[in-house]
Amino acid sequence: MSRPDSLTFPPHLIPPLSPYLPRPDSRREDPSSLPFLTLTYAASLDSMLSLAPGVRTALSGPLTKSMTHHLRTRHSAILIGVNTALADDPALNSRLVGAPLSSQPRPVILDPEARWDFTSQSKVIQLAERGEGKAPFVVAGEGVEVSDERRSLLERAGGKFLALRRGKDGGKRFDWGDVLRLLKSEGLDSVMVEGGGEVINSLLGKEGNRYVDSVIVTIAPTWLGKGGVVVSPERSEGAQLRLRDVVWQGYGEDVVLCGRIER
Numbered sequence: 001m002s003r004p005d006s007l008t009f010p011p012h013l014i015p016p017l018s019p020y021l022p023r024p025d026s027r028r029e030d031p032s033s034l035p036f037l038t039l040t041y042a043a044s045l046d047s048m049l050s051l052a053p054g055v056r057t058a059l060s061g062p063l064t065k066s067m068t069h070h071l072r073t074r075h076s077a078i079l080i081g082v083n084t085a086l087a088d089d090p091a092l093n094s095r096l097v098g099a100p101l102s103s104q105p106r107p108v109i110l111d112p113e114a115r116w117d118f119t120s121q122s123k124v125i126q127l128a129e130r131g132e133g134k135a136p137f138v139v140a141g142e143g144v145e146v147s148d149e150r151r152s153l154l155e156r157a158g159g160k161f162l163a164l165r166r167g168k169d170g171g172k173r174f175d176w177g178d179v180l181r182l183l184k185s186e187g188l189d190s191v192m193v194e195g196g197g198e199v200i201n202s203l204l205g206k207e208g209n210r211y212v213d214s215v216i217v218t219i220a221p222t223w224l225g226k227g228g229v230v231v232s233p234e235r236s237e238g239a240q241l242r243l244r245d246v247v248w249q250g251y252g253e254d255v256v257l258c259g260r261i262e263r
């Protein structure tokens, strides 16, 4: 019997998305290639992801929500920043009817200071224990201390902490190339990056956007107003960031925009 929160994604909507998604197993043969990266999120008409930092805000309608759950089955990993983990207590699995565990993405949390205060009650941990999703990999800064208790809670569920050095410039952030090489070394060939604002803006920035293979954005017909978490990357000197191969599709009251970054 299907669960009350199960979703279905109409099969006729799959072919238009497919050119923007990783082909099954396409990168596995080439060990030097980085994982395919799809940047995907839902935004308001004023480019907001949420009403305020730390506030979970539903923007997707029923059809775009089910699209996101389809996208989750098409990637081996789903990545968010630690503030999203703290704000949303997200499930990060696919709730499509009949999605087997093998099609579930591996949740990856970018958490340089190991701030995510997960417990055995966190949704993503509970789902992993019930076999309805995979347990998360938490990418923490090299040398950052993690208690044995937290480490073993994560490992019991099937997840782990991964240590990564910070960016070459001595800054606090990870280099996106390093993040992707780390995921690849863990056998993850494709990653959908869901957010939040800092993660998206840094990926769309000068250093990050070279790693983005495709972009799939849901636009909801609402304005969240000032004070929200906004998608608005730093401007690169002399170059306006733009999409090519653009397709727009109506999904109920929402619109889905697919494209690739113009280089």
Ligand SMILES: NC(=O)C1=CN([C@@H]2O[C@H](COP(=O)(O)OP(=O)(O)OC[C@H]3O[C@@H](n4cnc5c(N)ncnc54)[C@H](OP(=O)(O)O)[C@@H]3O)[C@@H](O)[C@H]2O)C=CC1
Residues within 6 Å of the ligand: 040, 041, 042, 043, 048, 049, 050, 052, 053, 054, 055, 056, 057, 059, 080, 081, 082, 083, 084, 085, 087, 088, 110, 111, 112, 113, 114, 115, 172, 173, 174, 175, 176, 194, 195, 196, 197, 198, 199, 200, 202, 229
């Ligand atoms: N509508 C949508 O589709 C989505 C909405 N959201 C919303 O977004 C909001 C959260 O966004 P925001 O506050 O911007 O935070 P993020 O979720 O983007 O997390 C930001 C934190 O992640 C870590 N981080 C990000 N990039 C890097 C990097 N390159 N290297 C190392 N660490 C990194 C940093 O942690 P540290 O500070 O510890 O260094 C940073 O402060 C929430 O309200 C959430 O609900 C989230 C996802 C999707």
Ligand SMILES: Nc1nc(O)c(N)c(N[C@@H]2O[C@H](COP(=O)(O)O)[C@@H](O)[C@H]2O)n1
Residues within 6 Å of the ligand: 041, 042, 056, 057, 058, 059, 060, 064, 065, 068, 080, 084, 085, 088, 089, 090, 091, 092, 093, 194, 195, 218
């Ligand atoms: N596609 C999309 N639409 C929205 O309206 C959203 N608020 C989000 N948020 C992202 O999805 C995560 C929650 O997922 P679960 O339903 O808990 O699995 C949230 O953490 C954001 O990454 N996405």
